Amino acid sequence: MSERIITIRALKYDPLSAVSKPHFKEYKLKELDSMTIFIALNVIRETQDSDLSFDFVCRAGICGSCAMMINGEPRLACRTLTKDYESGVITLAPLPAFKLIKDLSVNTGVWFEGMTKRVEGWIHAKAEKSIAVLEDPIEPSVADAVFELDRCIECGCCVAGCATKVMRDDFIAPAGLNRVARFMIDPHDKRTDADFYELIGNDDGVFGCMSLMACQDYCPKELPLQSKIAYLRRKMVSQAFK
Numbered sequence: 127m128s129e130r131i132i133t134i135r136a137l138k139y140d141p142l143s144a145v146s147k148p149h150f151k152e153y154k155l156k157e158l159d160s161m162t163i164f165i166a167l168n169v170i171r172e173t174q175d176s177d178l179s180f181d182f183v184c185r186a187g188i189c190g191s192c193a194m195m196i197n198g199e200p201r202l203a204c205r206t207l208t209k210d211y212e213s214g215v216i217t218l219a220p221l222p223a224f225k226l227i228k229d230l231s232v233n234t235g236v237w238f239e240g241m242t243k244r245v246e247g248w249i250h251a252k253a254e255k256s257i258a259v260l261e262d263p264i265e266p267s268v269a270d271a272v273f274e275l276d277r278c279i280e281c282g283c284c285v286a287g288c289a290t291k292v293m294r295d296d297f298i299a300p301a302g303l304n305r306v307a308r309f310m311i312d313p314h315d316k317r318t319d320a321d322f323y324e325l326i327g328n329d330d331g332v333f334g335c336m337s338l339m340a341c342q343d344y345c346p347k348e349l350p351l352q353s354k355i356a357y358l359r360r361k362m363v364s365q366a367f368k
């Protein structure tokens with residue numbers, strides 16, 4: 127049974143208010159057993175600050191809405207326990223690289239929609255499908271590889287943890303590279319390496335990646351970003367020399 131009083135320091139700022147200035151507001155609260163940052167934020171909003179903004183939907187690490195910077199690292203608030211912070215002082219800030227809505231809430235949806243359009247993140251079918259053919263089977267191992275990359279919950283943790291993306295807004299970011307890899311390995315997609323080279327064969331694409339792999343470290347779904355970025359780089363280097 128926890129007896130600690132913890133301190134949550136949350137960044138508060140409303141970009142739509144002329145009088146609002148970014149500042150950290152401190153809240154003290156009793157730590158509960160198995161308390162997540164998400165629960166702590168709800169307690170704060172219910173008992174201390176009804177104006178505090180943050181996002182959540184599923185509370186179970188599925189929707190990707192609650193990502194934020196927790197003591198400087200991008201994480202899901204609903205999957206992060208307060209007890210893991212020994213000092214009892216936890217600083218929260220919105221994810222960088224996304225448009226700030228207010229306080230800890232950012233608009234990841236606009237970025238992911240733009241990225242999807244940029245990489246044409248949908249199947250480019252090889253031929254018109256006949257409704258008489260119900261299935262277009264592929265090897266189970268290939269299907270597994272595609273589904274593995276489809277597990278991305280679009281939380282934005284890898285994007286916020288990518289120094290290249292934070293410094294260079296046009297960089298496609300690890301989530302974008304993951305999306306390209308997903309369609310590149312899918313045999314239902316007719317695009318060739320040359321087509322994908324047009325999308326990511328430059329410094330805003332795979333060649334801008336510095337390979338330090340913060341993205342994989344921060345991905346809460348443990349997607350294999352490291353191996354997939356290496357795969358894309360190999361493919362795109364070969365394409366460059368064709």
Ligand code: SF4
Binds near residue numbers: 339
């Ligand atoms: S490995 Fe590449 S994509 Fe991943 S965080 Fe580093 S620069 Fe970004």
Ligand code: SF4
Binds near residue numbers: 278285300345348349
């Ligand atoms: S790849 Fe991982 S960290 Fe990046 S958006 Fe998807 S789930 Fe989140």
Ligand code: FES
Binds near residue numbers: 182183187188191203
């Ligand atoms: S609330 Fe859905 S992932 Fe945290």
